[in-house]
Amino acid sequence: MAAERRRSPRQKRPGAAVTVLLCAVTTAGLYGCAGSGAPEPAPTSTSDGRSPFTGLPARAAPVLAVKIDNVPPARPHTGLGAADLVYVEQVEGGQTRLLAVYSGDLPERIGPVRSARESDIELLRQFGRPALAYSGSQTALKPLLKAAPLDALPPEDAPGAYLRDRSRAAPHNLYVRPGRALAAAPDAENAKDIGFRFGPAPTGGEAVNERTVRFPASRYTFTWAPAEKGWLVAMDGRPARTTDEGPVTASTVVVQYVTIRSSRFHDVLGSVSPYTETVGSGSAVVLRDGRAHEARWSRPTAADGTAFTTPSGEPLNFAPGHIWVVLAPRG
Structure with a gap:
């Protein structure tokens, strides 16, 4: 198991003060700062030694996205704290699932893994050709996943990459070994620019200690922890923890307001699957x-990254570190 754990030489969590200080200085030079004119282009790979997903030191490595279960019986998660980037997506019944994105920093296992949705295809297009680990999908969706520009890795196509934890109840007990998953996806592309910019914070903003984002049947609360230099994540009123790395934190939280409509697919109970539109434009709040x-x-298009700007049109820099993007329904 230990042989599968691939750690990049990047810094520790955003909680370490030395990490924040170093990144605030070096990343600003690489990516530019809000209010200082047009920023320099972000790298299209990690050849400069920094991840375009986190702004932290990282080596070039392929992208693995994992669809993670998030109903209460699926918690605590495993491997979530190592994700460069976590998206929160609405699914049937107003619940949510997580799409965690990794590149280079791979834990031993990730999960619990659950099924993909049509929205994932559009969302992942900006990553080029990533690998996607998931378990199952609607039958009519399978041809779309196979035809999409990604390496689809359900258990039937990469059986050696998955295992069941018999101490937990099914279906919330399937985990993926990321090293083995990527070995089954030789065409997965390295991390590239998806629109994020890192550096000093923009001026202004509102001081906040806590922000809650609500979905029809779940809610997320992000609480600022000065000692950690990050936001503590809570799900449905309970602090989020992982089995391998403790509390879940984020350096930057993006609440991206999007259109969530009905798709042409439904689950086994007949509930219509939501479709989250991530191409277009709209408002957001960056914590x-x-x-x-x-x-x-x-x-503008599915092949483009997502740019975040201030109301005046300047690039809005994220704090270097782990990023959470909550794809919240428009008001």
Whole structure:
């Protein structure tokens, strides 16, 4: 098991003060700062030694996305704390699932793994050709996943990459070994620019200690922890923890307001699957350094990354570290 754990030489969690200080200085030079004119382009790979997903030191490595179960029986998660980037997506019944994105920093296992949705295809297009680990999907969706520009890795196509934890109840007990998953996806592309910019925070913003985002049947609360230099994540009123790394934190939280409509698919109970539209534009709120900044997001096509700007149109820098993007329903 230990042989499968691939750690990049990047810094520790955003909680370490030395990490924040180093990144605030070096990343600003690489990516530019809000209010200082047009920023330099972000790298299209990690050849410069920094991840385009986190702004932290990292080596070039393929992208693995994992669809993670998030109903209460699926918690605590495993491997979630190592994710560069976590998306929160609405699914049937107003519940949510997580799409965690990794590149280079791979834990021993990740999960519990659950099924993919049509929205994932559009969301992942900006990553080029990533690998996607998931378990099952609607039958009519399978051809779309196979035809999409990604390496689809359900258990039937990569059986050696998955295992069941018999101490937990099915279906919340399937886990993926990321090293083995990527070995089954030789065409998965390395991390590239998806629109994020890192550096000093924009001026202004509102001081906040806590922000809650609600879905019809779940809620997420992000609480600023000055000692950690990050946001503590809570799900449905309970602090989020992982089995391998403890509390879940994020350096930057993006609440991206999107259109969530009905798709043409449904689950086994007949509930219509929501479709989260991530191409287009709209409003957002970016939480970093204990402040909330109003923002705009724009993604012209599925192949484009998502740009976040201040109301005046300047690039809005994220704090280097792990990022959470909550794809919240428009008001």
